[in-house]
Amino acid sequence: MECKKDPKEVLRQEVLASSNLESFFHQLIKDNGGLEARDIQEFMADYVIGHSTTDTLVDELDLEHIRCCSECGSPMYEGFCIENGAEYYCSEECLHKHLSEEEYNDLYDDGKGESYWTSWLD
Numbered sequence: 001m002e003c004k005k006d007p008k009e010v011l012r013q014e015v016l017a018s019s020n021l022e023s024f025f026h027q028l029i030k031d032n033g034g035l036e037a038r039d040i041q042e043f044m045a046d047y048v049i050g051h052s053t054t055d056t057l058v059d060e061l062d063l064e065h066i067r068c069c070s071e072c073g074s075p076m077y078e079g080f081c082i083e084n085g086a087e088y089y090c091s092e093e094c095l096h097k098h099l100s101e102e103e104y105n106d107l108y109d110d111g112k113g114e115s116y117w118t119s120w121l122d
């Protein structure tokens, strides 16, 4: 089966490669009465996300609701917290690369331990 490309991603690649991008960008800014603080904020957010690891973002920006998986580096808002934050794992798959079911259950200790599954969203 052929792997379908996302048209939005193809659009983005073409826009990125266009030699008119910069002049059109400046034209649009002019037409819209200048860059708004909100736009700059969004550019900065996209830029730092594109040029940084989740790990670094969490540290540098004091992110409250995001942790970084110690195994795969993915951002996570829920998952395994091991020994009060010494490590975080986004999934059982990542968890079990470091701890067996039995080792985890020992740390979890029926909810009395400092290792558990949780959500940082609320």
Ligand SMILES: [Zn+2]
Pocket (backbone or CB within 6 Å): 069, 070, 071, 072, 073, 074, 089, 090, 091, 094
């Ligand atoms: Zn992971």
